[in-house]
Amino acid sequence: MLKKRFWVSLIFIASCVNIFAQDVDFSVSAPKVVAVGEQFRVIFKLNARPQEFNAPAFDNFYILAGPSTSSSSSIQIVNGQMTQTHEYSYTYILEATESGKFQIGSASATVSKKEYKTNPFAIEVVSGGSGTQPATPRNQQSTTSASNAAEQESENMFIDIEFDRRTAYRGQPILATLKLYTRQNIAGFDDFKFPSFNGFWSQEIETPNNIRFQRQNVNGRIYNVGVLKKYLLLPQRAGDINIKPFELVVLAQQQGRRSGSIFDDFFGSHQTVKVRLLSKEKTLKIRDLPPNAPSSFTGAVGDFSLTASLDKTAIKTNEAVNLTVRVSGTGNIKLIETPKFEFPSSFEIFDPKVTDNINTTSQGATGSKTFEFVAIPRGPGDFNLGSLEFSYFNPIQKKYITLKSKSLNLTVEADGSEQVASPMVGFGREDVRFIGKDIRFIKTEGIKISKTHNLLFASNAYYGIIVLLLVVFIALFWFIQHNRKLMGNIALVKTRKANKVASKRLKEAKKHLSLSNVEPFYEELLKALWGYVADKLSIPVANLSSDTVRETLEQNNVQDVDIDEFLRIIATCEYARYAPKSEASQMTNLYNSAISLIAKLEGVIKNSAKNV
Amino acid sequence: MVLCLMFFASNVMAENQPDSLVFRANSHYVDNDFDKAAELYQTLVDSGYQSAEIYFNLGNAYFKLNRIPYAILNYERAYRLNPNDEDIEFNLEYARTFTVDRIEPLPVFFLLKWYRSVRQILSSNGWAWCSLFWIAVTLSFVLIFWFALKSSTKRLSFSLGIISLVFAVVSIVFSAQEKENETIRDKAIIFQSVVTVKSSPGETGKEIFILHSGTKVQITKALGKWVEVRIADGNKGWIPSESIELI
16 A cells, blocks of 8 residues: 555656656658659657757658748646647658659757657558548449449448457457548448457457548558447357358449539539448358366466455454455456365365456456455364465467466354353254265275185085085984983983873773772772872982871972872871771772872872973 | 195296286386386286286276277276176276277166176186085085974974075075186177177178277177177177187
């Protein structure tokens, strides 16, 4: 800012000095092109009184008159301040004698002991007719047909579109100038069909409204040339692109054809004629950009510079930070796309704001384009955002150039809102964002390599294992079987057979009962009962007594009633065995109760065994 | 136990030398020197070593070198050896997205699909071990059944024995089928960038459709230098055998 102010003041001072010193201005004005035999003026102008004036040598020209000097001076008083201006002019009237291009040296003048010089200039002399004195009237008299007249028009007047270059790279600006060449006076324009530049992005360049004509030599004839319009074209595609012709209807002034009237000759009656002009079709060769474009290339062609900066280097979370990227230079600046820049994923990024300041001149578009990224960090940390890259194609050097901004660093501090936000569980949660996709990483652990991929199924090892299993099975089978036999567990067999033995004895007893053999009956019944209990409960015969039986039966969850019944039957039998007499009915009762008791005990002992 | 030990010992012996190769290849891969890594993995594969992991890593290296058909071929080989690895499946699917041909596979009957997915839970070897286990269990139930004193124990061991027998039979069947899947090499990847599939073997055959590199085909017949291939949507045709590479 300070610097700027300094420069402004310096310029201001300099301009003031200029005014007071009354800078001497010494200039020359002469036509660029003249015809042979044409008279023209060369005027040297000076804004101070010269002590001495030396004209250059006008070789190859006749000096018809001159130097004729004229001077003018004016005095202005503004707010009591007087300014005085002088103007001295030296005019030569010359005539060209032969065709060719002639260099005329500089004139010199001495003003207050200082010598000033004009720039040397060149005058082209052509043998054809001049624009100011058209030869048309003479020609027109001889021609009668309309087509001839039209030809004449096109000879006297045509439009053309000129380009500053015929080949360009895609995106490289081309300056198109629409020009009118005329040898007639022009009253105005009627209809103007602008050219459509298909395949180009075109922008009109401001040209003065008044067309200023300049003389120019075209194939030996002198035309007044005026610039109609200027366009800056940016090619959008490669290839040979045709530029469609454009049309212009000119109101041209012609000398009247009706001869005979004196007034016509005298006044030189003019007629305004509409002339439709069509430019020629032209072709531009647009080359495509080389293929090896860097990744950060987005279509910029020209010559650029890059600056990128953050407005703050330390902020708190949830505060906005601006990244300003400025691309300035010359080229297709308007078409530059937003450079890519990756913020860390914890940043929320908004669409960049793009502003441009572009000055379109005939040299191309110059200016700058500014991209403002607004990012809001959602998490704290020290971030090195890296540097921003911008690539462009330089058509002069014919290569891509990549610019890199300086590395951007940002410190984000926690603003304390995280702690506050923590009670709202799930509020700030979001889905996992996928920012890229790639294959999964290689396996580094548990790599098993073998020459052959061993398949176990139906292999020898497989069958071997099955055989092994069978062998183990058979061995176990044999072992258990053998053990069972060896241990001989007779008790077990007895237990199993207890019921059978008991029932056998009972059958015997029944036989005796039917035969009324009292003593054998009781004996068998006793044997059946004792034997059953001894076998079933595996009590050794030596230990058999009413007490052990009671004890063992209790252990087998036999109810006391049944135990008592058992002991009662035994006691009755013992008693009756030695009793002299006993009734048949008593024997039958005893027999029946013994059977029911054994049946009962069978059930109870089995259940108790199961429970155990 | 002894057998296990023997297996282990043979593996250890075989690994001694190529282990360092794998390590070197992996470190090349980590250093982004995919060319070197691929070369080392390839030498391992070429010298006859087989491993799903090596094929997977080789596929990764080829993928990074942007040689998609090679990558797919090696992923497929890895998948064949280990169909249950999530990473192999993921990378194979991802590499397939880079191929040109998009083929809608024929729909598979859902029961068959279930059957296959159950079968693919284990490899052939896994099912073989499984079958051995269930055979052992079945035999032990036979013993229990035989020597049980109580009828309830007998009944229980009988039913459990039947169930384990069913398991044993199923795992034997699965193991056999998976073995067939793993040994028969009838799938191939197209390596030629563009292949015209013809209706009959020989240059004179009518052109039916066009396949691009990276597409998986199944070989159904072979005749001289021509093979009949079938693509996932069921279409068939003949192509020269040099344009494909067996998985």
